[in-house]
Amino acid sequence: MLLEGTTMVVSGVGPGLGREIASAAYREGASVMMGARREANLRAAAESIDPSGERVAWQRTDITVPADCDRLIGAAVDRFGRLDSLVNCAALDTMMGGLEGADLDTWMPAFQTNVLGTLRVCQAAIPKLKERGGAIVFIGSQIMYWPQIMQMAYASSKGALTAAIVHLATELGPHKIRVNTVVPTWMWGPPVEGYVDWMSSSQGIPPEEVIAGITKNMPLGEIPSDGDVAEVVVFFASSRARMVTAQSLFVNAGEFPH
Numbered sequence: 001m002l003l004e005g006t007t008m009v010v011s012g013v014g015p016g017l018g019r020e021i022a023s024a025a026y027r028e029g030a031s032v033m034m035g036a037r038r039e040a041n042l043r044a045a046a047e048s049i050d051p052s053g054e055r056v057a058w059q060r061t062d063i064t065v066p067a068d069c070d071r072l073i074g075a076a077v078d079r080f081g082r083l084d085s086l087v088n089c090a091a092l093d094t095m096m097g098g099l100e101g102a103d104l105d106t107w108m109p110a111f112q113t114n115v116l117g118t119l120r121v122c123q124a125a126i127p128k129l130k131e132r133g134g135a136i137v138f139i140g141s142q143i144m145y146w147p148q149i150m151q152m153a154y155a156s157s158k159g160a161l162t163a164a165i166v167h168l169a170t171e172l173g174p175h176k177i178r179v180n181t182v183v184p185t186w187m188w189g190p191p192v193e194g195y196v197d198w199m200s201s202s203q204g205i206p207p208e209e210v211i212a213g214i215t216k217n218m219p220l221g222e223i224p225s226d227g228d229v230a231e232v233v234v235f236f237a238s239s240r241a242r243m244v245t246a247q248s249l250f251v252n253a254g255e256f257p258h
Contacts, residue, residue, distance in 0.1 A: 140184075
């Protein structure tokens with residue numbers, strides 16, 4: 001098992017990617033501390049992944065609140081005795097549109113959460129990760145590079161993190177802490193399933209036609225699942241990636257823009 005005997009913290013655990021990451025880490029032998037704002041999501045994930053509660057626990061966390069970040073990391077160490085990896089999955093992606101005519105004040109929650117909130121969790125985790133080295137894994141988005149839909153606020157905030165990661169890898173490298181990013185495209189999970197259903201209904205076309213439009217530039221011909229992305233996260237968190245840092249790995253079925 002890739003993560004046997006280690007402890008991982010995952011922020012942003014809901015019904016989608018965060019939950020899949022926690023589940024994959026547990027399967028690979030890790031103890032997992034999950035954080036999110038919604039207690040119901042955390043309870044459901046914990047009961048699904050590890051009904052015994054022996055290796056999965058949770059702490060209600062708003063990553064924009066520094067004290068919450070400290071409590072999340074502290075809870076992991078108190079419960080499981082160590083910290084080996086942090087996965088920053090929490091994000092706010094609800095703002096749509098571009099720049100012209102935009103009220104830039106409405107962009108601030110995305111930056112407060114996606115940039116400053118994420119870095120606050122990292123800041124809280126660093127002292128514990130320095131004890132034995134480890135890994136920080138960020139979740140990027142292909143929308144940083146290719147605006148398949150117009151989400152400029154979200155893309156800009158994720159782009160800011162991409163710059164921060166290079167500096168963080170340099171800063172933490174001497175302590176044997178690796179910092180990498182997994183960059184998904186569309187992920188087959190609750191949000192994309194809902195989008196496909198909505199497009200199918202609103203346009204009066206079969207779901208298969210919507211999916212075909214999404215996958216037309218993917219040589220593998222399939223939307224990667226939340227689970228596919230989680231597998232790459234586990235790799236980055238494991239000792240198999242011990243000499244990999246400051247890197248971004250796309251999980252996109254070979255997708256390329258036209």
